[in-house]
Amino acid sequence: MGEFELIRRYFAAAACARMSGEADGVALGIGDDCALLGVAPGEQLAVSTDTLVAGVHFPEQGDPGLLGQRALAVSTSDLAGMGAAPVGFTLALTIPSVDPDWLAAFAHGLDAMAASCGMRLLGGDTTRGPLSMTLTVFGRLPSGQALLRSGARPGDLLCVGGALGDAAGALPIVLGERDGHTPEAAELLSRYWSPQPQLGLGQALRGRATAALDISDGLLADCAHIAAASSVSLIIEQSRVPLSSALLAVAGAEGGLQCALAGGDDYVLAFTLPADAAPGLREEGWPIHVIGHVARGEGVHLLDTAGRAVAPHRRGYNHFQG
């Protein structure tokens, strides 16, 4: 099978490439030199790129369907962190060889996540080489309403959109180092393989949150980005960090907390909120978990139940540090 037949069969013909996108301003999808996106007056286009490399971001022999699903979720989560509405994505795929079963399963996984997020496949590139994929996502925003990292103010609440650490808790299972045959392990695995980007929450936070991002590298590491961009300090009360019962069952209280603080791959939103904005959001049914507050100063500070400062074990993942 040649490159063009491969593109046609697995990508151009996939359900996610044929979604109707007119309402989202997609004037032209796959098939020409470029896709064409319209931007309505008073709107901005949000764009983000993520690369996943086999052996670094996912196991080389990972299930291709789960991989497709996860790759799109991870990328789309950046749109959620910005408060953008989903439009679509491009896929630059590098594969070592043409394996029809692998490609069909991968495209199927992409389709599933694309349908659940409302993301259309707009184009891409297909090359031969060590397995990796680069997804670029596009979203729409009312001009000037993006949720930046730089707006947190002393006195704001620090919140997250759900339980943290599940994906990090699943990692030893994904790597085959821990038993995956319990219901709790299955729950953690599903959080690792199909995180659900919090697109609705992100859009609901527009005009309300003062800063936001999606947690991909661990709570402490990502909160440090908000603290630095906003020139404030973030105070996290350790006992208020939400942990799922599945994580507690698999990793224990201390292990679970470390997964939440320093583990990656949550794809849950962290945001700062003026205190008076919280009740309205809760009434609308959005998950708002207050874990601390914003103060003057710099950096991220962790407090134990007695309000004493605790030194975290480690702060998160960084590709170019040990």
Ligand code: ADP
């Ligand atoms: P060009 O040589 O002009 O870059 P390609 O032959 O790479 O075009 O691609 C042809 C069409 O197929 C383009 O519209 C491109 O966006 C699309 N395409 C190529 N690879 C993929 C892919 N992996 N997923 C989705 N669309 C793809």
Ligand code: MG
């Ligand atoms: Mg090309």
